[in-house]
Amino acid sequence: MRILLIEDEKELAAALTAALGKHGILTDHTAHLGDAVELTRQNPYDAILLDRRLPDGEGLRFIPELRRTGKDTSIIVLTALNAPKERVEGLDLGADDYLGKPFLVEELMARLRAVLRRPPSLSELKITAGRMVIDPLHVSVTVGDTPLDLPRRELLVLAALARRKEKTVLRSTLEAAVYNYEEEIQSNALDAHISRLRKRLADAGAEVSIHNIRGVGYLLKEE
Structure with a gap:
């Protein structure tokens, strides 16, 4: 949000x-x-x-x-x-x-x-992708019946990707979803969030995967 x-x-x-x-x-x-x-x-x-x-x-x-x-x-x-x-x-x-x-x-x-x-x-109703349910209003994610505890920025990245699942999301769009306009964004910050998020989702059995669209952005797919 x-x-x-x-x-x-x-x-x-x-x-x-x-x-x-x-x-x-x-x-x-x-x-x-x-x-x-x-x-x-x-x-x-x-x-x-x-x-x-x-x-x-x-x-x-x-x-x-x-x-x-x-x-x-x-x-x-x-x-x-x-x-x-x-x-x-x-x-x-x-x-x-x-x-x-x-x-x-x-x-x-x-x-x-x-x-x-x-x-x-x-648009802020619950978002589903794979076995995940994201509730933006209550800032929560569950995989199956199990809560998935995510740091705030990773949750914001995930919600932005899941809302547009199966579609490429531009890097600039993801950065706008995660950082306010006054914050200085490190060049590899978004990639680091994505890397950690991939591992958490795989470990939780979320049945989604995040793909890098080189030079453009990222795409979340249901498995």
Whole structure:
């Protein structure tokens, strides 16, 4: 799962990014509405977390601007402006949910799962390949009835490949699924994730294999 966090409090943004990362969520962060608009043009996000008081204006202005582009990405407003009138304003402008600060990460995760269960997030339903079942909402993989414990980045690679099984996935697409735009990607990092993932899948009897399409990307096949 990849989300966009629009938040100008640096410490909160860093803490949220780290906490969400523990749940297998990749987070891009910006403090400015202008940058947020450009990021949504460049990247497909599963959800957006939006603050209201931002350096370049009222965060709620972002919602109709995003909708005008045809994107219906789920938006959760995270803000200290939490009076009933303010919550109604945010929801009426098109937010999918509204959560007042301070909040528990566990509640935010529950709300994320809730909005992603709604249409149009049908692409986030469980993915099956071979004997595997991948649940992106709960960040889990099972092989048969046995849970397969994977590091976050390997799970993100696997989900991106399984979602497009039997089709070649470009290296750039896989890297975008695993790293946020601020991270520096080492030249062999993706190959190392794939190598470890192959062994884990073989050991678990997942009945899938990952093939290198030289110079292009990777392809996951069912055996």
